[in-house]
Each structure stands twice: as C-alpha cells, then as structure tokens.
Amino acid sequence: MSTDREILQLYREGGREQAFRLLVQTYKERLYWHIRRMVLDHDDTDDCLQNTFLKVWRSLDSFRGDAQLYTWLYRIATNETLTFLSRQQTRGEYAGLDAADRLSSDPWFDGDEVQTALHRAIAKLPPKQKAVFLLRYFEEMPYEKIAQVLETSEGALKASYHHAYEKIKAWMKEALDAKY
Amino acid sequence: MNEQKDYLSSCAGGDNPFRVPEGYLESLEDRLLSRIAAEEQPATPAKHPAWRIIKPALTLAAMFALIFGMGYGVLSLTHTLGRGVGSAAEEYASAEEELIRPVSLIDYYQADETEDTSELDEETLVNYLAAELSFADLADIYAQTYKEK
Numbered sequence: 001m002s003t004d005r006e007i008l009q010l011y012r013e014g015g016r017e018q019a020f021r022l023l024v025q026t027y028k029e030r031l032y033w034h035i036r037r038m039v040l041d042h043d044d045t046d047d048c049l050q051n052t053f054l055k056v057w058r059s060l061d062s063f064r065g066d067a068q069l070y071t072w073l074y075r076i077a078t079n080e081t082l083t084f085l086s087r088q089q090t091r092g093e094y095a096g097l098d099a100a101d102r103l104s105s106d107p108w109f110d111g112d113e114v115q116t117a118l119h120r121a122i123a124k125l126p127p128k129q130k131a132v133f134l135l136r137y138f139e140e141m142p143y144e145k146i147a148q149v150l151e152t153s154e155g156a157l158k159a160s161y162h163h164a165y166e167k168i169k170a171w172m173k174e175a176l177d178a179k180y
Numbered sequence: 181m182n183e184q185k186d187y188l189s190s191c192a193g194g195d196n197p198f199r200v201p202e203g204y205l206e207s208l209e210d211r212l213l214s215r216i217a218a219e220e221q222p223a224t225p226a227k228h229p230a231w232r233i234i235k236p237a238l239t240l241a242a243m244f245a246l247i248f249g250m251g252y253g254v255l256s257l258t259h260t261l262g263r264g265v266g267s268a269a270e271e272y273a274s275a276e277e278e279l280i281r282p283v284s285l286i287d288y289y290q291a292d293e294t295e296d297t298s299e300l301d302e303e304t305l306v307n308y309l310a311a312e313l314s315f316a317d318l319a320d321i322y323a324q325t326y327k328e329k
Binding site for chain 1: 195196197198199200201204205208209211212213215216219
C-alpha cells in the first residue's frame, strides 16, 4: 500500500511518466497472471494487459483515491478482459476449439493432463463467475476486495464462488475418471 | 476455502503451468511508454471539411472536361483531315470576304442602285415613269436627255 501512496504522490507532483513506470513495475505481473488465466493465450493476454495500462494512463487524472489503487487496477483489467472475451465469442473466434485444444497447441503452456483438465474446467465457466473464481482461488483476494473490483455484493460473490468450485470439481472428476 | 484449495491443488499440483516469453515482462514499461508517445504525437491537421466535400465534385468536373476536350479534339482533327487543307483555306477566305471586309455606306447605296437598275428592263421603267410622273415632268426629262445628247 505504501507503493500506492508513493505512485500517487509522484503523479501529483508532476512526475507522470515516472509514476506510471512505477505503477506498471508494481502491478504488471499480478495483472498479467490474472488476465492470462482468464484468456489462456499469451498474445491475447498481452493485448488485454496493454489496453489495461493504456486506460490507466488516460484515466489516472480522474482517479480520486476513494478506492485503493490496486482494486481500481484489477477492476479495469477484469472489465477489459471480460469485454475481450465477449468480443471473441461474438466474432466466433476459436469456434470448435475448446480450451484443451487451445492449451495443447499453446507453446507457452507446459501443464500436464490434470492441469489441462483444471484450466479446461475454469474456461467452461461463465465469464463473470470465472473472474470471481480466479480472484479468490489464485489471487486469494478477500471477498470485500472482489466486491469492489466487480461491483457486486459479497453475498452474491460467495454464492458465485461456491457454484464455480462445485462445477470445477465435478468436471475435474469426470475428466480424470474418463482418463484413468 | 483452504479445504477447497487443497483438493484442487492435490489434483492439479501447485506449479504454474503457464510460461511467459523471455524478457516480455521486463520490457513491458518501455513498450507501453513508446506506444503512449506514438499515440500522443499530434496528428496531421485534418483538411477543411468544405474542401473534402468539394474535392470529389471538382475532380469529376475536371475529368469530364478532359474527356470532352479530348473527344472534341479527335473529332475536329478527323473532320479537318477528311476535307483536306485546301478546302479549309478556301472556307476561311470566303468567310473573311463575307464577314470581315469593311463595307462603306457609299458602297452600300451604289450596290443597291446597281442592283435595282440592272434588274429593271425598259418596259417596266416606262410603265413606272408613266404611273408616277406627270406629263410635264416626263417632257422635262425628255428635253434634258436630248439636250445633253
């Protein structure tokens, strides 16, 4: 959090580029993995991540500091990724290819069959439920923060996470039972 | 949460199966800042909207004029060649004679008188004088004519 304050202070003092550089350095890895687990492909992740940071650059002036910088960044990244996934579905990209097919042909994925099954199951979730599951399971973000990122009530998020977990567990069992 | 995580982790393991191209994250700031710099460069000023509207119409008019001019030129050339150079020179000379050569008032009246008298025969002239002049006038003209002779 001290870094957030440092970034904002630097920005207000006129070091706009310096502040932005520090912000990217601090959050690029966390946001990259958040987006990557949602879209799976590295190039798609790169597009979403760059668009996220460009939006941050353009709207840093309007950041009032009501929310924490990191929840604000996660909100922008999640919205950008959800929009990307929605556009991808509308355009019919990867039609006929499920997540397992895409992962097996991805040179930047080294997972075994079980890991492929897990990410295939996550990919089958509805986009917003997927975001909830990823933020909670991989980022270990508290529900309170997820509620700020997704602008939803904590109760709805808990239910959503529970449903997502149960679905993934069932799909994983199904996939592994069929294998072994 | 932890029990759930333990179950999935026991299945899928804790390692991250995704990889990132080498140097990708390290160079991200520089790529972003150069993209921002490129986007923030002032764009070339847009042309005046009126010019954008008029330009296609003017282009069309110019093309039409060019095609018309070329067609007219080709037609004129083929017409001139068909008639030959001599006939064109003759046509120019006759036009000059008819239209350009100045005609004085005296020429006009003289030409008029000549024209009238040449067309009148003797009988018509006698009939005209008999109808229009009195006997005394005729006698006077007769006396003068013979006096001159």
